[in-house]
Amino acid sequence: MSTFRDAAKDGLSKGDLEAVLRQVGVERYHHLHPYHHRMVEGALSKTEMQAWALNRYCYQAMVPRKDAMILARATDPAFRAAWRMRIEDHDGDDGWSGGIARWLHLATSLGLDADSVKSERLALPATRFAVGAYLTFCTDKTLLEAVASSLTEMFSPAIIGERMSAMLARYDYVTEDTLAYFKHRPKQASRDADFALAYVLDHADTAERQQAAIDALVFKCDILWTMLDVLQHAYGEDGNIPPGAFRPEHVQ
Amino acid sequence: MSTFRDAAKDGLSKGDLEAVLRQVGVERYHHLHPYHHRMVEGALSKTEMQAWALNRYCYQAMVPRKDAMILARATDPAFRAAWRMRIEDHDGDDGWSGGIARWLHLATSLGLDADSVKSERLALPATRFAVGAYLTFCTDKTLLEAVASSLTEMFSPAIIGERMSAMLARYDYVTEDTLAYFKHRPKQASRDADFALAYVLDHADTAERQQAAIDALVFKCDILWTMLDVLQHAYGEDGNIPPGAFRPEHVQ
Helix, strand or coil: CCCCCCCCCCCCCHHHHHHHHHHHHHHHCHHHCHHHHHHHCCCCCHHHHHHHHHHHHHHHHHHHHHHHHHHHHCCCHHHHHHHHHHHHHHHCCCCCCCHHHHHHHHHHHCCCCHHHHHHCCCCCHHHHHHHHHHHHHHHHCCHHHHHHHHHHHHCHHHHHHHHHHHHHHHCCCCCCCCCHHHHHHHHHHHHHHHHHHHHHHHHCCCHHHHHHHHHHHHHHHHHHHHHHHHHHHHHCCCCCCCCCCCCHHHCC | CCCCCCCCCCCCCHHHHHHHHHHHHHHHCHHHCHHHHHHHHCCCCHHHHHHHHHHHHHHHHHHHHHHHHHHHHCCCHHHHHHHHHHHHHHHCCCCCCCHHHHHHHHHHHCCCCHHHHHHCCCCCHHHHHHHHHHHHHHHHCCHHHHHHHHHHHHCHHHHHHHHHHHHHHHCCCCCCCCCHHHHHHHHHHHHHHHHHHHHHHHHCCCHHHHHHHHHHHHHHHHHHHHHHHHHHHHHCCCCCCCCCCCCHHHCC
């Protein structure tokens, strides 16, 4: 496994930079994580599935804020107009008719209480720290790095396809209706990833900037990986649920 | 176990607020964590001990920045003069003669490479996210909350005493010299905790502010708890070391 730490040290062609970015996905994306493997094998308990939905909600709810931060830092109106669609996708016309609402629907379909999910109070602290780190990254780093950190969307259509079919086939309490969120995402993610990739390939025009873009994508993979790590630690076989976090008995 | 979420809803006397804050420590401080228990029982592998030192370094290295952020937000010169001592304690006269240097010494005494520890590159991503969340908290929340989040120092002299004697007794590679950091801390921590507690008791003068102070201390306990959770998950029996993080083979 590569660390990708010197991947751009001599400077890369656009084609080679794209190849390195795609390789980050091959080696570091969370489709490799045991929790994901267990999900698609049908091995997650319902509590584990609920905990996944409840914790991932924190991420979904933060994404449009992260995108608004990128919008706020972008000086090119055409860039902003393109990036703005991401916020619309997540919030919808009224805040509760887009991706966040569909994720909330997924969570409540699994038996969770909507207010409890929205409050984020039962999420793992480590989930909140990871989600916060992503927002801080998009606030503090360069615009190029913030955009590059979104490139995990290059890899998401594949994982969503795998996840949807497995969830429908292997968990009798999961229906097409539960998974409405995923029906919309692959098309949006592909459109967003194409735009972000073109931006990164155009703007990463020195070896240093290329390395920064690669590092940003590794960072983002670390965020997603950590979110599954902490679920596995808390809700997997050993059951190390930290104080204050979601427990099965929270579901009536 | 209490969530402490409504602990101050009717307003508390100073004495009762102090009692609630101390109770947060009783129920939520990381002296209750299995990783700490295993450390004091002599059950940690050397890799686990090294991983603990290496990851905890990220926390130590951030603390004076967190304290500088608090300094930057304080308008009272007398408060700043008192709080400034914390930065001096960690950085020393020249940056490398205080607490950070002593923690680095602890890490290198365990066989780790100083540059590698200082680079923080082999730390768990989740450690970085937790440490970053603490800095962000002290940046974004009220000064009262930032001060209250430091009150885990009320509980640290006890855990340090337990840790020091156990490490010396149960790990033959640990010497008095290894643990120089801990020799200085209890006195500093008690002085700092007394000051911070008096500040919180004086300034938490509404039920809402009292609750915010309690929540801040719970948050800080979550940070410390998470740091041990992610060590346990990565380096405990199951060995789920995330991509890019410290592995035993990194030590020559």
